[in-house]
Amino acid sequence: MAWNHRYTQPRPTQERLYVERVPVPDTTCPSCGSSDIARYPVANHFGPRMATKCQKCLHILAMDRPTDEDNWPPFRSVTYDWKASPGERAARDALLRELAAIDR
Numbered sequence: 001m002a003w004n005h006r007y008t009q010p011r012p013t014q015e016r017l018y019v020e021r022v023p024v025p026d027t028t029c030p031s032c033g034s035s036d037i038a039r040y041p042v043a044n045h046f047g048p049r050m051a052t053k054c055q056k057c058l059h060i061l062a063m064d065r066p067t068d069e070d071n072w073p074p075f076r077s078v079t080y081d082w083k084a085s086p087g088e089r090a091a092r093d094a095l096l097r098e099l100a101a102i103d104r
């Protein structure tokens, strides 16, 4: 997949958009014993994630960071997977030290 594939998606032709819940075979829910397990994209307070959940009791079996093949989120920054620069890390560490000093 080219780096720009998320920027050139065509206009949807369907009247309604929906998320496809892909069945996960040979897996059993540890909470209720159901074999109705599906993997699909979600957006929660951690950001975009791929959820693997029991469809009967909604027990979460896995909550993974999306891979490039998952195509989720549909638009993402080119720098999405880059590590923070040393300057950003230093500023973040300084902020955490400042906040820790306030808590004392």
Ligand SMILES: [Zn+2]
Pocket: 029, 030, 031, 032, 033, 034, 054, 055, 056, 057, 058, 059
């Ligand atoms: Zn279950």
